[in-house]
Amino acid sequence: MYREILSSRPLAVALTALAAVASSATDVDAAEQAGVRKMRLGEFTIVALSDGTFDLDADTLLIADSPSKVPGLLEKATLPKRVPTTVNAYLIDTGGQRVLIDAGAGQLQGAGLGKLESRLHAAGYAPETIDAILVTHLHPDHVGGIARGGRAVFPNATVYAEAREAAFWQDKDNLGKVDPSVRASFDGVTVSLRPYIAAHRFATFETGAKLVAGITAVNMDGHTVGHTGYRIHSQQQDLVVCGDVLHVAAVQIADPQIAIHYDSEPRRARVTREALFADAAAQGYWLAAAHAPFPGIGRIRRIDGTYVWQPLPPTAP
Structure with a gap:
């Protein structure tokens, strides 16, 4: 939240305040370059964590009512045909529990990703301190980071997925029901979940479940059969983690x-x-949003009939 400097205060005080804001913005810039950004939400601390970036071919990624519309959309949004795409995860520190929402790609999708664990350490958290992992859906760029080399990266955490989502991705009979480009995801899901299932640390839930005090599951299906968002609530403040409902922000918000x-x-x-x-x-x-430009946190405004994205200000607490 921006702070106003009252003109009635002495100039020296105003200059000191301006310097503090500039210093804070510099600190935020440095943190964001390191792939970590913290904000307060009531009594909770929200930590945005970048798992890295990868490029997607926008010509084949975007689906409009007419394929000829896509080049114009990219031009209007000043996006290249190969769209740099961030992968964000979010740690919710309630003061009593530490809950990770999504976990990045781990080793499943190339060298540009798989940085979540180092980001956690940079934010001051060890993987062993995470109590729960809530996945928005079971695509590899959201669940691949929970395991490495057949072992659980978060040994004390229970992984939670929406019941329909879990059932779909654990049933190999569904291989023929998905696009060939995502069939390899089935193996990635199996490998990622295996150590948690073996340790009885994998559980499913129904939409609307209150999984942790202050965190409620919200149905946001369409991207996948059980795609789920999470509403975080503390002291009359709310943040909704929406996964891949928003994927190419510069195009889909407009x-x-x-x-x-x-x-x-x-x-x-x-x-x-x-x-x-x-x-x-x-x-x-x-x-x-998992794929909005890091930290992926902002507000949607409707201005003159059009939706506009207002990102988290650099000086927000």
Whole structure:
């Protein structure tokens, strides 16, 4: 939240305050370069963690009502055809529990990703201190980071996934129901979950479940069959982690009808996105999106009939 400097104060005090703000912004810039950004939400600390970046071919990624529309969308958003895509995860420190929402790709998707563990250490947290991991969905760039070399990266955490989502990705009969480009994800999910299942640290839930005090699961299906968001609430403040409802922010905020190639049900994904944007704009809560530019936290505003993304200010507490 921006702080105003009252003109009635002595100039020296004002200059000192300005210097403090500049210093704070510099500290934030340094933290963001390191892939870590913290903010307060009531009594909770929210820590955005960058797992890294990778490029996606926007020509094949974006789905419009007409394929000829895509080049114009990219040009309007000043995006290249190969879109740099961030992968964000979020740690919720309630003061009593430490809950990780999504866990990056680990070793499943190339050298540009898999940085979550080092980001956690940079933020002052050891993997052993994480109590729970809530996944928005079971794509490899969200769940691959929970295991490495057949071992649990977070040995004291229980991993939670929505029941339909877990059932779908653990049933190999569903291989033929997905696009060939995501079939390899089944193996990644199996490898990632195996050590937690063996240790009885994998559990499922139904939409609407209150998983941790202050954290509620919200149905946001369409991207996958059980894609789930999480509403974080503390002291009348709210932040909603929305996973891949928002994937290419520069395009989909202006036009929520644009789906992506990896949506299992593009029509349903559009409905989910429209509903989320309308609610977020009306209620004014924070959104945290896995693939929005780091830290991926901002608010949706509706201005002159168009949705606009207002990112977390550099001096926000």
